[in-house]
Amino acid sequence: MTPLNRNQIAWRAAQDIRDGMLVNLGIGIPSHAADFIPPDRDVFVQSENGIIGCGALAGKAEADSDLVDASSRRITLRPGAAIVDSVASFAMIRGGHIDVTILGAFEVAAKGDLANWDSGVPDKGPLIGGAMDLAACTGEVWVTMEHTTRSGGARLLDACTLKLTAVRCVTRVYTDLAVVEVTPEGFLVHEILPGLSREELQARTGAALRFAPDCRTLEAPPLAAA
């Protein structure tokens, strides 16, 4: 039983991106989902700084300091890309025009609350960025994260302990151990890592899990760690 690595989590989430979607990908694991979108799906990736249609990362020769995504990475544009200013970018986000946003998280509560902007590190300044807008206003909010903290603490909880990003927003969670839907009745597991028992998964989770009748094994191709 080997938990998925970060690239594999990103891969798994990417398989659920539907053809024609407009998606926003957060920093970290979510950003890698762009690399694993199945090639038969034509997807536009939006970035908060106004890029609609982010392409691959720029090679050294083509890198341009004005062509960046919201994570300050120098990128390229895909065919059909457009660029707007920040006001229009967040009008697009707040107006619900993004189909799905994939975000990293520290904690997710059983009713869908998300904590992903303040890990409680002392002294460091706050960083809200676009997370609250994306979480509060996007129709589907998917979270990719490790199922537990490094010290084994649960991240899927009855109630978040860290500062909230938005309430009742997360619709799905992709972890290294499971794919979990957030339903009005709480967490519903759709996929579980092969070799991991339901009891073991529950033991690593801070809220009651239910299991879908057709709960499957969580599988991903071998991928180098991100």
Place this chain on the structure above:
Amino acid sequence: MTPLNRNQIAWRAAQDIRDGMLVNLGIGIPSHAADFIPPDRDVFVQSENGIIGCGALAGKAEADSDLVDASSRRITLRPGAAIVDSVASFAMIRGGHIDVTILGAFEVAAKGDLANWDSGVPDKGPLIGGAMDLAACTGEVWVTMEHTTRSGGARLLDACTLKLTAVRCVTRVYTDLAVVEVTPEGFLVHEILPGLSREELQARTGAALRFAPDCRTLEAPPLAAA
């Protein structure tokens, strides 16, 4: 004693447009002010449909149905003209970025209230257009109009009788008989038609007039009637 014709009223108002101003000109007399701006002043004319830098009316050969001002007139662009959409155009108007708007009016009250969108003609539908935004949010609101109605009724009043466009907004009134400033103490006449006595002007006005210490004669060059 000949009252100014409509082109002369427009001319007189145009003399007060200062160098570098961004102005919006309403339908009717105000639109003619564009023709009389002194040539030493570099002025941009904005139109509510998003044109910033209206030029002269288009000749037949250059007329383009997509290049119109808010009055549906086919126009040209001046050098340096820009075009924005309606949301941005009214953000500009509401945000106070227009220096002066010159509007037609049915009535102006001594405290600056403006009535210019509904003349009370029965049966006809209402037409607000951009008048309320322009009147409420432009720093200087100048009115050009005949001093009285066709039947001799006063248009400068203690209180408007027609539906209001905005309250406490008009700063100056240019009529065929006088140039009148709207002050916190009411109407203050700065210029009066030669041959017209102060008493005669007062008789044609529905609110008390005061006269500036340096009150001058109202003069305009001979111009064909508009």
Place this chain on the structure above:
Amino acid sequence: MPIDKRVNSTAEALHGVQDGAVVMISGFAGAGFANILIHALAELGPRDLTLVVNSATHPLSRTHELIEAGLVRKVICSAARGRGRDLSPFEKLWKEGRIELECLPQGTFSERIRAGGAGIPAFYTPVGVGTEIEMGREVRRFNGRDCVMEEAIVGDVALVRANVADRYGNLSFRYAQANFGPAMLTACKLAVVEVCEARDEPLPQTAIQMPGSFVDRVFAVGDGVGEGA
């Protein structure tokens, strides 16, 4: 499947528009009327429509066809006065009490549509204070100035005219053609655009005035035919 928002007929362009729909129609002062789509909608004939259109009476817009066909229950606009003394089709039905009217300041009209597309449920504006617009509205003072609260307007379908589109729905407009179009495209569930030309190859990024992500369907009508009477 490669994205391609181009459709081949007005029937495809308007598929799904139903009775009771809130229809936003762009165009101002003669520029940007989606007259082919408006005409097709009149022929399709959904009833009980609410039109969100700057003018209910502009002679160069075919909006009057929807009104004359008796398809319109309500108009939200900033201008509803026909030219001259005779009553326009809108004014006739309005006088007879057969069409409801909400007439707004043009900046409030455009900003309410923008708010609808931008996830802003309501905002305050000083425009209309002290006028009949104030009636029925909440008034609140900010920085010493009274303002009225205005709520967002959202729609079911937007009918917008642009100049050139690409397969992704990216748009460019000619001169004053954009006007209410971009905002309306953001505020409606279904965003339909008629264009002179719909290209297979993408528009260059610098030529795009409206990202295709706000556009659902593009219908090419050829040069000029959508304009005028």
Place this chain on the structure above:
Amino acid sequence: MPIDKRVNSTAEALHGVQDGAVVMISGFAGAGFANILIHALAELGPRDLTLVVNSATHPLSRTHELIEAGLVRKVICSAARGRGRDLSPFEKLWKEGRIELECLPQGTFSERIRAGGAGIPAFYTPVGVGTEIEMGREVRRFNGRDCVMEEAIVGDVALVRANVADRYGNLSFRYAQANFGPAMLTACKLAVVEVCEARDEPLPQTAIQMPGSFVDRVFAVGDGVGEGA
């Protein structure tokens, strides 16, 4: 006198900026920092500034020069966390209680600036409900959803980077360079732009992304020098 908004020095560009000014600084993710103007402002040295800037800590922005020089009383931003474990200049002063901080969701940050320039004193947004943003804010329900009221932000001076300007102040931006710039130019009494190139001849209408009517002064810095460290 023919309009010409081009100035020949940073001193001219920043003339009149005073102690206590609210300074808006554009730029995001490495693109669009007006670093020549920011550096010149730090040398000019007005005190007690309030900065309205998306990030108080971006390593490619020279905003830190203003902070390190002790000129800043308050920062309004959406990001104030430096990279790594060491504290950034902002975080040091903030920890010591020497800089006040208002950290906002980025869309609320940009929309409040836009509101400041668009004559909207306040608006409602669902963003921040149920979070610490809600504290001290009015909450109101629209269409079944709680929203917070947010007020406009206005400023004294905007420092913005663009690519090309003309004598009228019309601007075009490269790629993601615009970001907060257009909104900030509308929201400030004095709008100053640094550009690679300031042309005498007007930009073609189709190339203008920001009308010059919102721009007061343009300073040409030549290609590339304004960017990066």
